Amino acid sequence: MVEQQDVVNINIASVIRQIKNNKRVYIIVFVVVGIITSLHIVNVPRTYTTDTKLAPELNVGMKNGGGLADIASSFGIDLTNGQFSDAITPLLYPSLMEDNKFIASLFGIRVTPIKLHKPVTYFDYLSHDQEKPWYIKLFGEKKEKDVLHVSNDQYKLFYPYLFTKEQDKVAKMIQDNIILAVDSKNSVITITVTDQDPLVSKQVADSVRNKLQEYITHYRTNKAKRDLAYYRKLMLDAKRTYEKARRKYSAFSDANTEVLLTSVTSQQEDLENDMQLKFNAYTALVSQYNGAQAKVQENTPAFTVLKGAAVPDKPTAPKRMIFVLVMEVLAFFITTIVVGRKKIAKIFN
Incomplete structure (x- = not known):
């Protein structure tokens, strides 16, 4: 069983006639809405x-x-x-x-x-x-x-x-x-x-x-800079240790220049070897420090x-003309509904 649906027929000529008969109302509404919306939108800051x-x-x-x-x-x-x-x-x-x-x-x-x-x-x-x-x-x-x-x-x-x-x-x-x-x-x-x-x-x-x-x-x-700071600290510590060993070796050598004792020679060789080891550690850390510097540059x-x-x-907003136009169109539809409310009520009753 097919249900019959009510069809609402709108007579365009009747709507136009209604607008003409109430032309003064529409003009008043348009003027009032235009003035109010213009005053409103003009006082809204533009961005x-x-x-x-x-x-x-x-x-x-x-x-x-x-x-x-x-x-x-x-x-x-x-x-x-x-x-x-x-x-x-x-x-x-x-x-x-x-x-x-x-x-x-x-x-x-x-x-x-x-x-x-x-x-x-x-x-x-x-x-x-x-x-x-x-x-x-x-x-x-x-x-x-x-x-x-x-x-x-x-x-x-x-x-x-x-x-x-x-x-x-x-x-x-x-x-x-x-x-x-x-x-x-x-x-x-x-x-x-x-x-x-x-x-x-x-x-x-x-x-x-x-x-x-x-x-x-x-x-x-961030990580590369932390590594750089860490290797710099190690390098400076190694440098201080090496310089201390070098001063100790130099002082011992200067104090025992003419001494030919085997014990003195052995101690001098030990100090020299210790200085060389500390120098090697220092140069290795210098290389790591330079590599860390390059890593920072690479990661930048x-x-x-x-x-x-x-x-x-x-300005990008508000769009003043568009706002006023939209308000005028909205006012037109509302006015049309209010003026023709009796006819609209008859259609749906």
Whole structure:
């Protein structure tokens, strides 16, 4: 048994006639909505967006075909299947924006807003120099008691995993303003920054790129630098031991120049052999130290800036004309429903 469905027929001519009969109502609604939405959107701060692209050197965990992988990557083809020798792969870099320690390192960035004409920290800029929408200005905003001014290096005194309310507020603003994205095919890192000041967005994008480079370099070279410091300590200790043995041998030889006793000669040979052993240990450690230096250089990644951050000349949001147009269209449909509510009720009854 087939159930019959009710079909609602809408007479377009009737709708157009209804609009003409209520033309004055539509005009009033359009004018009022246009004025209200325009006043609203004009008083919402505009934001500017810029981006920069960075290509870090990769430690690919492939013993064979490394050259082929390099050639393929230049065409956007990944032959590594995500096999990197690093524990932290490029795909994990966006997670840095969730780490309070990395966010806190951005507090001290020096920026120069166009309206201020003087350098301030990014923390102070976000805390005190942001334009507020009209409704926040009208109704006010709850003020925090622990408002801080942060100097260039003062962020280092913060404990990043125990922010104050003001620090946490600024940290969330930074997380909203900065986006890190990594292309899974070629591992190109894109840093996108949105701010109310176009010059600030460019300066922050450059600073985040530099901070990211420092982080990657520190991670790649951290173990090699620890090994370098260890071998340097051993080398210096061996050098001091060798110099002590050499002075002891020289002093004994000078004191017994004309002595021909066998016991003295034997003792002199023992001191010479001991000095030679310590010298050999010292030279071996010098070689290891030089190798550790080369390892640090080898692990230091090279970076290529594929696209530098530019000062945006046009705001990206809000889209004022689109917002007003959408509100006008919405007002049209609501007005049509309200004006023709009786006919609509008859259709569905």
